[in-house]
Amino acid sequence: MLLSSLVKKIGSRSDDRNINRLELANDVHHLKQVFDRCSKAARIGVWECNLADERLSWTDMVYELFDIEPGTPLVRSEIVAMYSPAALLELQRLRSDAIEQQGGFSLDAEIVTHKGNRRWIRITATVECEDGRPVRVSGLKQDVTAEVMLLEEIRRRADFDHLTGLANRFRFHERLGGLCASETGCALLLVDLDGFKRVNDILGHQTGDVCLVETANRLSAAAENADLVSRVGGDEFAVIYNGASIHQIEAAAARIVAALQWDAGDGIMLGASVGIAWASPGSTSASLYEEADKAMYRAKTSGRNRFVAHRPAGDLDAA
Template sequence: MRRREPLGEGGAAEIQRLRLQLRIQAAVIAAQQVEARFREERFERATQAARMGLWECDLRTEALRWSGGVYDLFGLPRDRPPDRRSTLNQYVPTSRSRLTSVRAQAITDGTGFTLDSEIVTPAGQHRWIRLTATVDRQDGVPVRLFGMKQDVTDDLLLLERTRRLAECDSLTDLANRAGFEARLRDPVAALLLIDLDGFKAVNDTHGHQAGDQCLRETARRLRLTCRKGDLLARLGGDEFAVVVERPVSPEAAALYAQGIIDALCRPVDGDGRRFPIGASVGIALSGPAPLDLYACADAALYAAKAAGRGTFRLFDAAADPPIRSAGITGARAAG
């Protein structure tokens, strides 16, 4: 057996130096681990406060990885690995369809996307999330999607409230002129302009409170009479409008107008009094040639008022003369 030579002073010092270096390295590693945990906890708190989280999807296996914030957004326990199929089922049908389409296009093009989608948590709570995604490629092949998901429910609700305040009539809760004009920028089938008959007399004789009561009752009756999907608006004073979404024939538009007149011609009861009001309606139908529907409906309304009120007139650019009423089949028209 070979005898071990005792270390000299130089060898012992080298060992001491190496031990000290190892202890320093261990302390540095421990400090880095503490710092990493601190940064991770700080990031988790920050994302939780911002109601957001990070996510990624392996496109080869469809496996998902989420940060804690995404689990919280979807209302799922953090100890259960996320499953893409069940996660997709939390999106409402329209959002799910849109997400599937945008995601597929992004993978094909290799571009990212940002999309607002509506989800439903297991507890039945509806939330809007803003999803951002980036495509990661290897050798030109998409292999990963990653990005961020953030709860934007409150932001969108505030935006909707702001929009409603800007486009809603506070007295009747119908669309106001701004909302009406915004809708008319897109194609519509027809426009009905309504002017209350006898409103000025009620307002002048019984005061603005009685006038406001008549306006609110008019809005209520219009909601009951008009078709679902058509935009109802108060344009100001005693003028209302119905924007017709689906195509209608002149005969159907005339019947629609007559139904509105019948609904609005009944007196309004309030505070033990009866306020007699009625309505005149001007109709304009869209056609192959571009028309200023508002100007056409306004001309028809003017003709209806001139014909004795309580009736309608229809502007049809294809007819001669363009403003008519009595020849419309099945409609009762005065004048």
């Protein structure tokens, strides 16, 4: 509204031979101040690149986004070096396509600024042409770091268990289903803590939470080269291996059993029962989970603190 009223004001005065040029200059100066305040509040700036010599022009806010002193001479090769490798590849692709098609593009790009700060900027660009030939690219750059960090946190909460930091049940089933569908050959280890109920009943749920975090740390360390380590609920955990041999899987199960035996306090000993199942052609995530669960139950009923591997009918269990 302010801009349109100023344009009307300037237009009406252009016909007036006695126009007050000082007042007009004040209006333009005021408009620039308003723009600068809005730009700073929104952390958004204007940029332009001349295609003939790759010369860059920035408003002060773009300098601030890159942690560069306003007015510093800009060298495009030095600026694009601040982009992450993935962002730079995407920027180059989009820019080339936009110039060729005489169009535009937008991109959220990660940068590491001149002062070493990690930041996300949203780039919008339009290719300007003269006589049908692209001559410059211009647009806006906005700091969207807070927005990206918020989305990452939302994604993290959706995929990871809030207490232990491991993958949660949703992400576990998603990954297991994908591996079963690809038939690349995966193994599932279900891990259930032995003695954990006594920790909650005697030492309290706060101590129980501490034990779950410790379990997650020990399990992650013992499950070397696992495809995924997850807490699937309560005191039950799961480990997925992809492309590992039977010997490697059973060695991992033995390490897990050993790592999860410790005194939780007041002489309450924790342990782990582990069930193993291997995917075969036609396996689904549900059938593989059921086989591993049955193997884990056999580990519990046969003495706990051990692993049992599921075998097809006619084969012997391994423990």
